[in-house]
Amino acid sequence: MTDKNFDIVVIGAGPGGYVAAIRAAQLGMKAAVVEANHLGGICLNWGCIPTKALLRSSEIHDLLNHVSEFGFTVKDVSFDLKKVVERSRGVAKQLSGGIGHLLKKNKVTVFDGYGKLLGKGKVSVEGKTKETLTAKHIIIATGARARVLPGLEPDGKLIWTYKEAMVPDTMPKSLLVVGSGAIGIEFASFYQNMGAEVTVVEVMDRILPVEDEEISAMARKQFEKQGMKILTGAKTTKLEKGKNDVTVHVEVSSKGGGKAQKIKVDRVIMAVGIQANTEEIGLDNAKGVKLDRGHIVTDGYMATGEKGVYAIGDVTGAPWLAHKASHEAIICVEKIAGLKDVHPMDKSNIPGCTYCRPQVASVGMTEKAAIEVGHKVKVGRFPFIGNGKAIALGEPEGLVKTIFDEKTGELLGAHMIGAEVTEMIQGYVIGKTAELTEAEFMHTVFPHPTLSEMMHESVLDAYGRAVHF
Numbered sequence: 001m002t003d004k005n006f007d008i009v010v011i012g013a014g015p016g017g018y019v020a021a022i023r024a025a026q027l028g029m030k031a032a033v034v035e036a037n038h039l040g041g042i043c044l045n046w047g048c049i050p051t052k053a054l055l056r057s058s059e060i061h062d063l064l065n066h067v068s069e070f071g072f073t074v075k076d077v078s079f080d081l082k083k084v085v086e087r088s089r090g091v092a093k094q095l096s097g098g099i100g101h102l103l104k105k106n107k108v109t110v111f112d113g114y115g116k117l118l119g120k121g122k123v124s125v126e127g128k129t130k131e132t133l134t135a136k137h138i139i140i141a142t143g144a145r146a147r148v149l150p151g152l153e154p155d156g157k158l159i160w161t162y163k164e165a166m167v168p169d170t171m172p173k174s175l176l177v178v179g180s181g182a183i184g185i186e187f188a189s190f191y192q193n194m195g196a197e198v199t200v201v202e203v204m205d206r207i208l209p210v211e212d213e214e215i216s217a218m219a220r221k222q223f224e225k226q227g228m229k230i231l232t233g234a235k236t237t238k239l240e241k242g243k244n245d246v247t248v249h250v251e252v253s254s255k256g257g258g259k260a261q262k263i264k265v266d267r268v269i270m271a272v273g274i275q276a277n278t279e280e281i282g283l284d285n286a287k288g289v290k291l292d293r294g295h296i297v298t299d300g301y302m303a304t305g306e307k308g309v310y311a312i313g314d315v316t317g318a319p320w321l322a323h324k325a326s327h328e329a330i331i332c333v334e335k336i337a338g339l340k341d342v343h344p345m346d347k348s349n350i351p352g353c354t355y356c357r358p359q360v361a362s363v364g365m366t367e368k369a370a371i372e373v374g375h376k377v378k379v380g381r382f383p384f385i386g387n388g389k390a391i392a393l394g395e396p397e398g399l400v401k402t403i404f405d406e407k408t409g410e411l412l413g414a415h416m417i418g419a420e421v422t423e424m425i426q427g428y429v430i431g432k433t434a435e436l437t438e439a440e441f442m443h444t445v446f447p448h449p450t451l452s453e454m455m456h457e458s459v460l461d462a463y464g465r466a467v468h469f
Helices: 017-026 043-045 048-064 081-105 162-166 182-193 215-223 323-336 368-373 390-394 421-433 438-443 453-462
Strands: 003-012 029-034 107-121 120-128 132-141 144-146 175-177 197-202 229-232 234-241 246-251 262-264 267-270 274-275 309-311 352-354 357-364 377-383 397-404 410-416
Touching: 003 107, 017 081, 017 246, 017 323, 029 048, 029 132, 043 048, 043 246, 048 081, 048 162, 048 182, 048 323, 048 453, 120 453, 132 323, 175 182, 175 246, 175 262, 175 309, 182 197, 182 267, 182 352, 197 234, 197 262, 215 229, 215 234, 215 357, 215 368, 215 438, 267 397, 309 357, 352 421, 357 421, 368 397, 368 410, 377 453, 397 421, 397 453, 410 421, 421 453, 438 453
Parallel strands: 003 029, 003 132, 029 107, 132 309, 175 197, 175 267, 197 229
Antiparallel strands: 107 120, 120 132, 144 274, 234 246, 246 262, 352 357, 357 410, 377 397, 397 410
């Protein structure tokens, strides 16, 4: 008979939930997790991981079409879409199984069903198992789902969400993506590199609107060079479905050209943001839990206004990132356990990554934001074209940009576009978290030849000391 009394019960087993349960078990607490769908959540099963597998395939496809630049001859390049999708799903399945193993290894009890707050430290489980659990501490980690706009609802056939976009049965010849955040741009990049004609419609005046303006502009230039069509300052007003195509009605602002357009495509991907999963989880039974614009309000240690109830990850709002959820999980559980030296989350040190081609990565403030809050800044830049490793790789287009406070030398922000920048950004994240100044970055020895040398040169450039630019 399964015990139903725990120290901690976590509702949701995504990158926040399963990490919270494992960390609690490591600290000697009796932990359970309630999950109705897939261990690993959306990120592992229908988000971060399988999309990266798809993007890897599209990178290889693009490379095969340009191997002549490296001295090779390849004829009749083609791909098997079914196998591309199967590989992606296989990667997700392998890792989801790994999460199950980790939970079992750490003696975390998993309940298969939907969790709901009942009040007074109780959680009901409805699904394959029906139970009532009790716990001193309850962590809500229910995540979020694709946002749906009235009149532009996905149908799963012609109008897709991220889920359908990951498992296409045929490759569309033409595709329109509504929204140019990380999700929209990653899918646009995948389909463009696989040979589809892609159009991106963005309501803001630039793509990747949370990124530094200079990086956004470079990204647009590169995407358009690849053949992607981009409409900014544009609003999708209507979708007319045909037998096997969609006519998209787009209104373009005067800034974006000012002309209304009708664009016919095979498929549409809606990527207009996400909304928190706060419905039907029993918030009526936890009156102290407050919502702000649909997201659960927490303090720096993830506690809600209801005693013994906490929330982590996407359900608490931006940034909607898996690594943010995992880190919040650690902070929350370690605070519950009474560990010393537990620091609240500093969102300015959370990196953001977009795995398009070229990749985009950043941490901290943009140049504009830093100036707006009163910083007098020093800005350094180093282009990929000045780096030997980038040229040798055949990836000479990109930029590393760093922003420092002129008075203190504090690194305020770092922004990158180009090959493998999602791997490099962590160097700046460590420096920013450790509160290093320009002096420590300058005195650091970077290996040669590497792409990371550009990080050093960008810092040097901010202070007029760049050697290779």
